[in-house]
Amino acid sequence: MATNFKSVLPVIDISPLVVKCDDPNMADDACVAEVVRKLDSACREVGFFYVIGHGISEDLIKKVRVMSHRFFELPSEEKLKIQITPAAGYRGYQRIGLNITNGKQDMHEAIDCYKEFEEGKYGGIGKAMEGPNKWPENPKEYKTLMEEYIKLCTDLSRNILRGISLALGGSPYEFEGKMMQDPFWIMRILGYPGVNQDNVIGIGAHTDYGLLSLINQDDDKTALQVKDMAGDWIPVVPIAGSFVCNIGDMLKILSNGVYESTLHRVINNFPRYRVCIGFFYETNFNAVVEPLEIFKEKHPGKGTSQVFKRAYGEHLVHKLQTTFPNLVNHS
Numbered sequence: 001m002a003t004n005f006k007s008v009l010p011v012i013d014i015s016p017l018v019v020k021c022d023d024p025n026m027a028d029d030a031c032v033a034e035v036v037r038k039l040d041s042a043c044r045e046v047g048f049f050y051v052i053g054h055g056i057s058e059d060l061i062k063k064v065r066v067m068s069h070r071f072f073e074l075p076s077e078e079k080l081k082i083q084i085t086p087a088a089g090y091r092g093y094q095r096i097g098l099n100i101t102n103g104k105q106d107m108h109e110a111i112d113c114y115k116e117f118e119e120g121k122y123g124g125i126g127k128a129m130e131g132p133n134k135w136p137e138n139p140k141e142y143k144t145l146m147e148e149y150i151k152l153c154t155d156l157s158r159n160i161l162r163g164i165s166l167a168l169g170g171s172p173y174e175f176e177g178k179m180m181q182d183p184f185w186i187m188r189i190l191g192y193p194g195v196n197q198d199n200v201i202g203i204g205a206h207t208d209y210g211l212l213s214l215i216n217q218d219d220d221k222t223a224l225q226v227k228d229m230a231g232d233w234i235p236v237v238p239i240a241g242s243f244v245c246n247i248g249d250m251l252k253i254l255s256n257g258v259y260e261s262t263l264h265r266v267i268n269n270f271p272r273y274r275v276c277i278g279f280f281y282e283t284n285f286n287a288v289v290e291p292l293e294i295f296k297e298k299h300p301g302k303g304t305s306q307v308f309k310r311a312y313g314e315h316l317v318h319k320l321q322t323t324f325p326n327l328v329n330h331s
């Protein structure tokens with residue numbers, strides 16, 4: 001595989017899919033079929049691609065980053081007013097170094113948000129994540145802006161997944177079945193100080209947990225890196241107005257291992273502060289995720305080695321506990 005990033009990470013204009021997303025016969029449209037082919041090769045080859053023509057305005061995409069920069073510029077005491085705690089469902093602000101990946105402190109700060117749900121909805125497994133999201137008073141209207149953004153990202157993710165569902169040989173709606181009718185989501189608002197060193201890691205190598213991730217990164221610095229099939233780290237050079245899209249562990253399982261979740265990491269080896277908003281579209285919180293029958297039939301040779309015995313939400317809580325070993329539950 002070529003190591004030139006341009007040939008490795010495809011740019012997919014999904015506008016035909018967006019136009020036809022509510023048409024059950026979308027696959028009959030030649031332009032949609034072309035998008036579907038591109039999604040298929042991107043998901044098979046790298047598991048990472050840019051989407052353009054997605055219908056979310058470039059102004060909004062930029063505004064959520066500009067406002068997030070403003071939040072991170074506030075004094076530490078101010079940011080700590082919405083501090084993350086296990087009692088608050090792991091929601092809120094975390095200072096630099098609190099997030100642990102592969103046993104090491106990451107060089108980033110963040111606000112973590114999760115879909116809100118009623119107390120008791122998921123019984124014991126959901127308890128650790130109950131609670132409202134924590135929004136700062138400053139910048140004003142940040143909450144409203146981000147909630148609007150979340151809604152748009154939710155719809156966009158579902159529409160891209162319709163294309164991915166077709167790419168795997170199913171109907172457009174295989175990712176809307178019983179494990180995914182009430183999709184959970186995660187949003188991480190991430191800030192990375194510029195460090196000017198290669199050995200200071202913003203986020204250590206990991207795969208994402210859920211179905212599909214939409215990354216909205218500052219467009220003037222390159223820090224995200226993706227591991228390609230040859231084992232080389234490929235820089236994900238920003239394209240203004242695009243989302244970087246990648247598949248997560250649950251999609252790997254549901255697709256019967258046809259699509260891989262790809263390792264990635266962040267190194268902001270740059271003098272300037274970088275902001276990134278990660279939106280993660282997931283399965284139902286309480287879904288015990290297993291390969292979909294249709295994809296086992298369509299792709300019999302594959303078979304994912306991963307057997308998953310617990311609900312996605314339980315898996316997520318376990319990830320949070322290893323991510324935040326230094327947070328003690330006082331509740």
Ligand SMILES: N=C(N)NCCCC[C@H](N)C(=O)O
Pocket residue numbers: 099100101102186203206207208209210280319323
């Ligand atoms: N929601 C998503 N995708 N989060 C990915 C975070 C990965 C870092 C985390 N400390 C970990 O070790 O898992």
Ligand SMILES: O=C(O)CCC(=O)C(=O)O
Pocket residue numbers: 188190203208215217223224264265266276278
């Ligand atoms: O900052 C980025 O570009 C990616 C962040 C990321 O990988 C994550 O939060 O899972």
Ligand SMILES: [Fe+2]
Pocket residue numbers: 206207208264
């Ligand atoms: Fe990630």
